[in-house]
Each structure stands twice: as structure tokens, then as C-alpha cells.
Amino acid sequence: MELGAPGPEKGDFTTLFCAASPDIEGKDSSGYFVPVGKHAKASVKAEERELAGKLWDWTEARLRECGF
Numbered sequence: 001m002e003l004g005a006p007g008p009e010k011g012d013f014t015t016l017f018c019a020a021s022p023d024i025e026g027k028d029s030s031g032y033f034v035p036v037g038k039h040a041k042a043s044v045k046a047e048e049r050e051l052a053g054k055l056w057d058w059t060e061a062r063l064r065e066c067g068f
Helices: 013-020 049-065
Strands: 031-034 038-041
Touching: 013 031
Parallel strands: none
Antiparallel strands: 031 038
16 A cells, blocks of 8 residues: 555656656756656745755764764
8 A cells, every 4th residue: 555655666666767757857956756757846945045055064964973
């Protein structure tokens, strides 16, 4: 049973679609893809560059703390 997401048998379909489809180009880089291969628009918060920078810095700091 699938509850909002594809099960393990189909879990990689969207990734494979995006990697192999000639229809996917840079024009689609502003959002993300949901099963199977449907383009979804990013939220307003996801488009905030300052917030993205803070998340990046936080992630790097956590990874350094873990030895990466």
C-alpha cells in the first residue's frame, strides 16, 4: 500500500525520469519533482536566498561536527 509516496518498487521512478527525460531542462530548476515526474513549484520560503544560505551554513557546521 502506498500512503502518499511510491513504495520501494517505484521509489526511484521520478529520479530516473528526471535523469533520462529529454523534456527536463534548466527551466525546471526552480522547483522540484514529485512522483512520477510531475514538476511542482517551490514555496515562497524555498526561494529566499538568505534563508538558503543560513541552511547551507548550518548544514556545513553540523557535518564538520560529525567529522565530515
